[in-house]
Amino acid sequence: DTGVSQDPRHKITKRGQNVTFRCDPISEHNRLYWYRQTLGQGPEFLTYFQNEAQLEKSRLLSDRFSAERPKGSFSTLEIQRTEQGDSAMYLCASSKPGTVYNEQFFGPGTRLTVL
Amino acid sequence: AQSVAQPEDQVNVAEGNPLTVKCTYSVSGNPYLFWYVQYPNRGLQFLLKYITGDNLVKGSYGFEAEFNKSQTSFHLKKPSALVSDSALYFCAVRDGQDSNYQLIWGAGTKLIIKP
Numbered sequence: 001d002t003g004v005s006q007d008p009r010h011k012i013t014k015r016g017q018n019v020t021f022r023c024d025p026i027s028e029h030n031r032l033y034w035y036r037q038t039l040g041q042g043p044e045f046l047t048y049f050q051n052e053a054q055l056e057k058s059r060l061l062s063d064r065f066s067a068e069r070p071k072g073s074f075s076t077l078e079i080q081r082t083e084q085g086d087s088a089m090y091l092c093a094s095s096k097p098g099t100v101y102n103e104q105f106f107g108p109g110t111r112l113t114v115l
Numbered sequence: 116a117q118s119v120a121q122p123e124d125q126v127n128v129a130e131g132n133p134l135t136v137k138c139t140y141s142v143s144g145n146p147y148l149f150w151y152v153q154y155p156n157r158g159l160q161f162l163l164k165y166i167t168g169d170n171l172v173k174g175s176y177g178f179e180a181e182f183n184k185s186q187t188s189f190h191l192k193k194p195s196a197l198v199s200d201s202a203l204y205f206c207a208v209r210d211g212q213d214s215n216y217q218l219i220w221g222a223g224t225k226l227i228i229k230p
Contacts, residue, residue, distance in 0.1 A: 043220050
């Protein structure tokens with residue numbers, strides 16, 4: 001499968017624990033996006049990378065959230081000291097270089113449940 | 116501020132009938148408009164986009180959408196619905212005047228096609 005992959009698919013954790021999610025984009029895509037989606041809502045933008053540079057970060061992304069893309073390939077999203085309000089589906093997407101309106105290709109998501 | 120509205124939480128259509136899923140938007144500059152579909156337990160899939168040119172855009176699975184600048188709308192249509200079209204549909208917009216890469220998403224419309 002040459003699509004966007006995310007790991008794990010599901011994560012259950014206790015409040016206060018740290019969690020880390022991984023996203024592997026389509027290999028030739030240099031742009032990578034993280035979104036959060038809650039039930040009954042559309043995706044909310046969290047952050048965006050072009051190659052290894054984090055170019056945009058939403059105000060939704062509190063200081064407990066950090067994302068990296070160290071070599072411009074896979075990316076990780078870490079949530080420290082998780083709260084019940086962090087429970088959501090975390091989506092990763094990638095798009096190819098070129099125009100700013102290239103469509104984004106999404107992974108299956110990581111569903112986080114904070115108990 | 117940019118925004119997207121999908122006024123219907125759910126649309127019910129009989130198989131074989133035409134379907135319309137509505138989307139209206141608000142941006143400062145020229146809009147880049149997208150439709151995505153989300154099937155259960157699967158990632159968001161790109162259907163079609165409008166960037167410029169012909170107001171009628173054709174996409175995957177027989178879907179099309181019509182851009183109407185005066186009504187600031189980008190409704191998704193299909194002439195003859197299939198049961199397999201049942202899914203969650205999202206409209207998204209990017210303001211062409213913005214320097215960022217964020218997509219603003221609607222809350223989604225659940226499409227149910229009844230046999």
